[in-house]
Amino acid sequence: MKIDVYCGAFENTGVLVEQMDAAGLDKLVLAAWPQDARQNGKPLPQNADVLAAARLYPDRLLACPHVHGLASDGPQQVARAAGEGCAAIVLFPQDGYAPDDRRLMPVLDAAAEHKLAVFVQAGIATYTLLTGPGHRRAPENGLAYPMRLDPMCRLYPDTNFLILNMGYPLMVEAWSVCHNAANIYLSLGEPGVRTTAPTQGYCGMGHAAFIPVPESKLVFGSGLDADLPAALARFSQAAERFFPGADTGIFLEQNPAALLRL
């Protein structure tokens, strides 16, 4: 079962499933964004969108709702996600908290209780918020350091965490914390620098001689690419550079299944 563990945008579920078929993907995880998140002026999927899509195609699509880590009803949101059959939730430190913020623990407790994977948008997330004179807002990327997942992955050893896009541009921290923890995964596959920079950086900095990223931790995530065959091809090339000669089935089937407990 080939899985795209992180798709961050879609226009139409029918088209999305056609793209999945064209790429040979069996399942895809649709991740939501914080309220009012936009890219190039267009709204990004919200929880209601991803949940509705997953209900339309329950055998093909899995919803990954956004939970604000500091929301007073965060644990309840996680419980609802589990009740909907979600395999993961997504956290955005850009909402205003660092991944090692202890106020996040009720949400992580709930995720652990319901055995949900926790996706973390570490590094620079590519979205904006509605902003204007007298009402300035922006995602707080300065809070989203991958290394700050370090204590949480120790406190929640049975929770699987996924650092989206290898925490671009903070890949070195992401590689380090992934190398050190059995329960941290890394995704790759978005268009542009979010795939080229980690790949080129890893090879340029000495590859496994610098930090040996475990083969068992890499998963495919198309991110914001609507062209899934192209995203998969991009990922396959990158995976080959990370792990020359490795069977891509590991990254498309085995690792996602472990991450999502499928």
Add this chain to the structure above:
Amino acid sequence: MIVDSHIHYFDSPGFVDSLIREMDDVGVDKAVLLPTLEDSTWEYVGLTFRKVDTEAVIEACRQYPDRLVGAIRLDPTADSALEEFLRYADEDCIRLLKLSPTEGFRVDDHRAWPLYEECAKRGFPVLIHIGQTGGTFIGEKLEARYQLNSAMGHPLQVDTVAKAFPDVAFIIAHNGYPYKIESWAAAYDNPNVYLDMAGSGPWVDGTPSLYTALGQKSFIPINLDRVLWGCDNCLPISESMTRCSAYLRLMGAGKAQRALAFGGIAARLYRL
């Protein structure tokens, strides 16, 4: 004189005698013994630690006073930090302060300033674990839902304290893995910042490959007169020495600089 600048005290039976025997076998004259973190486990060595604090290190050093010197380890931001430091600082075997920010503090926290003033007065270097740690709390701290946090210590914090205390030697352990670039920058900018090559795996093995990949001196010139070797209990001492010697050569260190790394610097800093 050959000095292992970075050995953790383990509270396993016969540890000190075994260490001395190994040092004798490979020709290491002295070792710097560091307290480990209580109630922690290091999975990769398969050991769990209970009593591995400064007092345990002092007891160990007293068994071999001409071979072992030790460090005080504490939280420099604690209210009792200065009192604790003064309790042990006059012990003959104590020669440095060891800080582990992964416990949950920043080294540039101004509450640590009185401690650094004492280090300046006494000529005590400060060895700091910066960056990724592999250990895990298992006791009271875990019960209270606290864990080690590799994000707490960053090389740029060392830059701050090095500039505030130019008369204190600060040693960034493990080249600050994974923040090696920032560690090199901090060492480049501050003549009182040293780097240690202690450990195994990416903590130390990755240093020469990264340094070379990025262009060596043309990227950030590491002053190879300010690099120390230590085993860090990760490998047999002889293997650690062999690897570190090879890595230093790859990084451009000549014979004199390697001699400094394997004992010359430690002898000066720790008054051996």
